[in-house]
Amino acid sequence: MGTDGIKMKKVEIVIESVMIEEVISIIDQAGVSGYTILPSVTGRGHRGKRMGVGFTDVLNNTMIFTLTDETTALKISNRVKKLIQNYAGVVII
Amino acid sequence: MDTNLLSNLMTPPILFFFFGVFVRLIGSNLEIPKALTKFFSLFMLMAIGIEGGTAMADSGLGQEAVVVLISAVVMSMLVPLYSYPILRIRLKNLYDAAAIASCYGSVSAVTFIAASSFLTKMGVDYGGYMIVSLVLMESPAIVMAVLLATTVRSKEAHNEGAQSEGRPPLLPMKKILHEAFTDGTHLMLIGSLVIGAMTGMEGKKVMEPFTGGIFKGMLAFFLLDMGLSVATRLREMKDVGVFLVGFGVVMPVINSGIALGIAHMLGFGMGDAFLFMILVASASYIAVPAVVRYAIPEANPSLYFTMALAITFPFNIIVGIPLYFKMVSAVWGG
Helix, strand or coil, rough: CCCCCCCCEEEEEEHHHHHHHHHHHHHHHEEECCCEEEEEECCCCCCECCCCCCCCCCCCCEEEEEECCCCHHHHHHHHHHHCCEEECCCEEE | CHHHHHHCCCCCCHHHHHHHHHHCCCCCCCCHHHHHHHHHHHHHHHHHHHHHHHHHHHHHHHHHHHHHHHHHHHHHHHHHHHHHHHHHHHCHHHHHHHHHHHHHHHCCHHHHHHHHHHHHHCCCCCCCHHHHHHHHCCHHHHHHHHHHHHHHHHHHHHHHHHHHHHHHCCCCCHHHHHHHHHHHHHHHHHHHHHHHHHHHHHHHHHHHHHHHHHHHHHHHHHHHHHHHHHHHCCCCHHHHHHHHHHHHHHHHHHHHHHHHHHHHCCCCHHHHHHHHHHHHHCCCCCCHHHHHHHHHCCCCCHHHHHHHHHHHHHHHHHHHHHHHHHHHHHHCCC
């Protein structure tokens, strides 16, 4: 629940680091002003293990999460899902 | 192989590369923190940029340098153009062909550093403008890859007709070009080169402990991490397949041969010719894959990144440097 009584949803996105700016722009365009970024996360997904490499972002993942209302969360999720058709990533509300 | 060639190649930084491969293969937990690796790569680019810039300020840009620089740019555009049809012979995904062609058109700064250190140990001079060639050869290959991928896309769209509407969105060309030319590692090299050229020998003296004194130690750390990364990527070799592994080994030799012919025809000095061969033979695993991942999302990064890093880079370091030196010595009579 937000401070103004609106039910909030947490949108959590893990995406290839090279695409983080695109995700930020989707969040911005949805009118959400705040987010938190964890710049280097590792793990395993449908594209196999992604443990990252230090000298390039190509195989690195970044996590970004934000809090917003349900409609906006869905809007962000739909746009990010389109983006991750081509890139490693996951979006959870 | 000549024992003198071998001993000049077996320097501590190169040996740390092999050590990195070894420790990862035996399953050791040796790791270098990722942020430090990024710092090491920026450090390398700064040092090499300052070195090239100050050398240029000292010697200026003569007619010989201009010929070398033009040849470098032309080759970085030509390599993707002739690599692409070769890759198409066996690759079903033409985006992979475009991405791989782009990596091979571009260059590896670390291979260049190893080759220039080797050249210095062999007592052969080269022009500071060779570092400018390194800078100039980074981006044209990316533009070529994007053009190749755009051609593939428009053909596919034409064949699929209305079905292409369901495709994921692609990024506009303006954004891709912006990424290509503002890539951090690329700008770091250009910035250091300009600062080196502006401050000249005085600047070199100021930066000496950084770019000279501890440089080899930092290079050793960076190569250790490269060794660890290469060994990790070796596990992906199954996906790469025999054809692409062969391409990663044979293509550098073909490219260096073409570069040798051009260098000889245009009358390059021996050191410049050798470094020109190294530049044309090397493949990018830092700047280009980062932009190509962004610009050609349909291509599989496991292929182009693994080929450039785990096949061509070690090949050039172990076999390429002494082989190209033998080739250049045979022609120049060194």
